[in-house]
Structure formats: C-alpha cells, structure tokens
Amino acid sequence: MSDQDRILAHLKSYQDDMVKLLEVFTNTDSPSTDKSLMDAFAKLVAREWEGLDAKVTILEQDTYGNHVKVEVGSGDETILLLCHMDTVWDAGETQKRPFRVEDGKAYGPGVYDMKAGIVQAFFAVKTLKDLGLLPEKKIVVLHNSEEEIGSPSSRPIIEEEAKKASAVLVLEPTALGGSLKTWRKGVGGFTVSIKGRASHAGADYEKGVSAITEAAHQMLRLHGLTDLEAGTTVNVGVVSAGTRTNVVAENATLGVDLRIKTMDAANTIIPEILGLKPVHPEITLEVKGELNRPPMERTEGNVRLFELAQKIGREMGIEVTESGSGGGSDGNFTSALGIPTLDGLGAVGDGAHALTEHIIVSSLPERAAIVAGLLLKI
Numbered sequence: 001m002s003d004q005d006r007i008l009a010h011l012k013s014y015q016d017d018m019v020k021l022l023e024v025f026t027n028t029d030s031p032s033t034d035k036s037l038m039d040a041f042a043k044l045v046a047r048e049w050e051g052l053d054a055k056v057t058i059l060e061q062d063t064y065g066n067h068v069k070v071e072v073g074s075g076d077e078t079i080l081l082l083c084h085m086d087t088v089w090d091a092g093e094t095q096k097r098p099f100r101v102e103d104g105k106a107y108g109p110g111v112y113d114m115k116a117g118i119v120q121a122f123f124a125v126k127t128l129k130d131l132g133l134l135p136e137k138k139i140v141v142l143h144n145s146e147e148e149i150g151s152p153s154s155r156p157i158i159e160e161e162a163k164k165a166s167a168v169l170v171l172e173p174t175a176l177g178g179s180l181k182t183w184r185k186g187v188g189g190f191t192v193s194i195k196g197r198a199s200h201a202g203a204d205y206e207k208g209v210s211a212i213t214e215a216a217h218q219m220l221r222l223h224g225l226t227d228l229e230a231g232t233t234v235n236v237g238v239v240s241a242g243t244r245t246n247v248v249a250e251n252a253t254l255g256v257d258l259r260i261k262t263m264d265a266a267n268t269i270i271p272e273i274l275g276l277k278p279v280h281p282e283i284t285l286e287v288k289g290e291l292n293r294p295p296m297e298r299t300e301g302n303v304r305l306f307e308l309a310q311k312i313g314r315e316m317g318i319e320v321t322e323s324g325s326g327g328g329s330d331g332n333f334t335s336a337l338g339i340p341t342l343d344g345l346g347a348v349g350d351g352a353h354a355l356t357e358h359i360i361v362s363s364l365p366e367r368a369a370i371v372a373g374l375l376l377k378i
C-alpha cells in the first residue's frame, strides 16, 4: 500500500470523528465582529491542537478576535496553512440552524466556509503524525478571526509567516464541483462623494445643481470601465442621494466594488476611478478608496502546486480540477508576495454565505488526504 493510500484509509477511519468535530465547530457562533465569541471559538480550536502536542500560540488582539498559530514539526522548510475561524453569521444563528447531516450532506452556518477546512487541516496533520509520516518540515497553521471583513489585523501576520514559507495552502471551500483555485481576483472598494447645490424643485429649479444627475453620469462611466473578457468588473452597488422629491439633490454618494485579475489591470483602472472628473462644472466630486486585496494571479508557482495536488488526487482515484474565483481570500495576500499559493483546499459543497450552505461528508477524508499528501510532497 502506498503512503497516499494509507493516508486516505486512515482518514476514512476518522470520518465520524471529523463529523463530530465539525458539529462542535459549526454549532459555535463565530461572527467576525464579535470579539468575545471569536475568542471563545479560538480557544476551542487551540485546545484541539494542544491535544496533538503542537506548539499553540494565541495571538492576542485588542479590537478583533484572537488568532491562533499552530506549529508542528521542524525543518528548514516551512509550509503555511491558512484557515479563517470567523463566519458571516451573527450570534444566535447556530441556535436557529444547528448542524445537521442529511443524505450525506452536512448543513449549518459556516460549515462550508470554512469550518470544515479547519477540521480537514487538523486531521490531515493528525494522520501524518499517527502514521509516522510527518515530513522534516515545519508546518504552520494560522487561524485568523476576521477574514470575512478583510483580515485587518491578521494581514501583517499572514504576510510575515508567508515570507518564511515555501508554499501556502488555503483551506477555503473548493469551487463548485470540488475544483481547486489557482487564482482569485483582487478586490478594491471606493466611495464617490458628489456635492451639488440644493434648490426648490418647483420655485427655483434652475438654481439647483443636481448631485443625482451627476451621479447618473458617473455611474455609467464607472460601469463602462468593466471589461468582462479581461476579468475586470466595476460595480456601483450602493447609491445614496437626495432628501425629498421636491428638492434638487445636493448630495450623492456611490459605493463602488472593483475586481481585477492582474496587478497590471489594477494599475490601469484605479487611477481612472480616483481621477473621475465632474461632468457639470459646478459639481464637486471626491473619490476615496483603494485595492483592499491584491489579485492572486495564476502564477507558475500556483499552477505547479495545483498539478501536484492533481497528481496526489489521481493516486487515490480522485479527479481534481482547476479553477479560480472572483472573490478574494487571504491567499491573495500570500500569492501577491510571490509565494506559491493553492486555494480551495477545503470542503466540497456549496452555498457559502447562504442558507443552503452544506458540505459533502464523504469528501472530508478525501480532501484532507490531498492536504496531507501536499504536506508530504511539496
């Protein structure tokens, strides 16, 4: 029996334990914005790893929830695993929709994004340890508390750890059908503030300068920057303007989302957005914003990691395909630093951030086996 077959068989024998741990994790609320709940969840994750004789460090945070850093093994080479512990669900959601398994699928808030990923990372390492297969490398697993709100406090920690690593494995959910992600779009956020002049819409119409008319021009301009073929999208997703129908509107504000596939595209389009000029001469217009997550480009290093994962999958009779995503993750930060990064190594399922969220239970050991294989072969 090959090592990879042994890993898979061992993980399959753990399937019920994986489901049990996933149930505990899923039934514990962990909204990004609630420090006390996040800290409690971090303790839960830390305790699990402590049982594995790993070096566990709670990285205390003032504003956001604490992060958990786990170190296993030693060696000159480091592999970094990224798991976020927070979900988009508010406190109390797990009471309303507790974890349940039905027809081979497990449901619950955050089960797919990405509590199953945490479970898989843990059992992948545990299995290597059980079988005496731990590689002569250092494995670092970083669990952060605020990925869903842009990783404001963990980004520098992630980047520092990534710089020491030869590869980064991100246990975010797979793409639909179980595909792994070699690229993700970069994400920018902008606010356009438009100021005109208010007047009575009946008595003094001509004295007014409508911020709403100006906003309409600017919205068309912004959406005109979209280039679907290049993977660039600009979306005005929030508009607020005006006070009363009988008032020529003085103010308008546009909330803008930008997605780009490459840094080149970002460097072209961002100056255009920041440099928007008013159409009406008496309008004042201000644009603020930036690229929040750089694109995770489909680099050679990322593709090489994918091909290795695909080979490992084939050894076990599991066909793994490649894809990407318009959504960002912490993999964007590490890939942008030039560290080979493979994302979507978490659960197979569907419905992230939705009520239909679920994972395929039988995929838990299979996907953990791919992670274990990568830890062994990178």
Ligand SMILES: [Zn+2]
Pocket (backbone or CB within 6 Å): 084, 113, 114, 147, 172, 173
């Ligand atoms: Zn996620």
